[in-house]
Amino acid sequence: MPLPMNPAWLHTFKTLVDIGHFTKTAEALYMTQPGVSQHVKKLEQACGYDLLKRSNKQFHLTEQGQQVYQYAVKVASDQKQLIESLGFDDAYAGLCSLACSGSLAMSAYPKLIELQQQHPAMSFHIEVAPNERILSDVQQGRIDFGVVTHLPNSHLYRSQVIGEEPLCLVLPASYQQQTINADTLMELGMVKHPDAEHYLSLYLAQCNEPGWDQIPINQIPAASYINQLSQILLPIAHGIGFTVLPYSAVAYFPQNDKLHVHNTAQAVTEPLYLISQRYRQLPKRYNTIQTLILEKLCQPQR
Template identity: 50%
Template sequence: MLNPTWLKTFVTLVDTGHFTKTAEKLFMTQPGVSQHINKLEKACGQALIQRDKKSFDLTEQGLLVYQYAEQLVKNEHELLEQLGFDNPFVGHCRLACSGALALILYPKLLEIQVAHSQLIVQLKAAPNHQILHEIQNGITDLGIVTDVPNSSLFDIQEIGREQLCLVLPAKVEIEDDSGDLLTKLGLINHPDAKHYLSLYFEQSHESDFSHLSIEQLPVAGYVNQISQILEPVAKGLGFTVLPKSAVDMFQDPQCLKVFQPQKPVIETLYRVKKRNRVLPARFETVISTLQGHFDNLSC
């Protein structure tokens, strides 16, 4: 890398056209200016000026170095301007949440992007552990998870709550032992199914579920596309567990039956980012939209 001090001396010399004026402007001696130019020429391996007594002309190589140095100055000015400029409607926002939540939130985030075309929202659907890993490693900026992570690694804020639904085919009859019914039907598995199911068994206070082992439940199918998870349930092929908002969006609700537990099962959602990281102003626009959604749920 060329010495920036030598480049500055060279640019000043070209701009002033005089060694003495350069020395005065840079608070140097004239021999000091000559020394910088000589060192720069040696570093470049080329003569940069053609000396003629007290005047000089730029060589072709000197013109290239001058243009290069000018571009460096311009780049530095632009960088400093960008560092001091934090537009709430410009830049990329990388977010991650569960697939079910992504299905609900993405249309709302798209509305932001339609209103502010330079605000680019990148939303990834992923399980809790992957979201936390990517936040910690700088791959994702902001996440929504359902388990409280390590507070020494993350800044955590409760953002809202949502009901979980155990969804059955509409044609089934709820038996005396609903646990046996689930075993007969089999689980329509998806990336968050076991997490949701463990919460459901824990919070619902249904004695029929107490003897069930999630790992031993038969699996009747697997879908990783959130919009398709309820399709096999609607066709009578199994049961699953999803947030109520995802169930409400299904296009054929008459084909589904939502089990009514003794106690509603509520999932708490947490907004997380890397500990002590200050997010740019554009994230306030996104966070406000997310919070608005969960505030409406609680109304």
């Protein structure tokens, strides 16, 4: 006889599919890995079908698993909408979900925590993600507000320019008095990260330094690579390589006295757009968040 379908099992299964890894799912849900496996097993027993096909440390959804996942997504969305409707008109209560870049999260999250201290009925879900995922998550209702760096489709999103994020060319502090040119960058090599080539190409194209827009990015040697934002500047602080990052990532780096931010002929910035679904009316608490972002989170100039 099939077991009743426990909502906790559905939540664990949805989280596992979203994250794609048993151990990381266990960490996210504050569970043990065997506990995650047990929830999935019980959900399979309740459904009467295998939901996953496992291969070593990886897994793939079966056809039935895909259907159950879509159902779990709907359950989560319905629950979220219900919670929103209960406190829809309270400007200082309820869950607020926001997605942005890692550098912006470093400046945004402390401000949101301060707001939550003032209004304990508020809570925040912050996702660090690239532009494409933020746009997708907002459009599909997984996230309510997003901050992106290029103007989205006006037919799908409501958007507002909230400021500009300066981009910084960052070198070791020992280069502060030196002439920086294309040869310097080639000799140093680049500390690479997931957005490194995007930021560098934008920087070289807009900085107005003679000949910099002709530097072959794909020929710059890699001094290092890391995908953890808080660690990208660490090798540079130790005299290794250069990189390009948003100002906020540099400002919040604890050893920024060991860095040199090079000033070029033309400052390079990326516009910041606050986005939401075009035809969705958000709870009043999002007006509070929007005011905070406009007043507090626009980045200072270098």
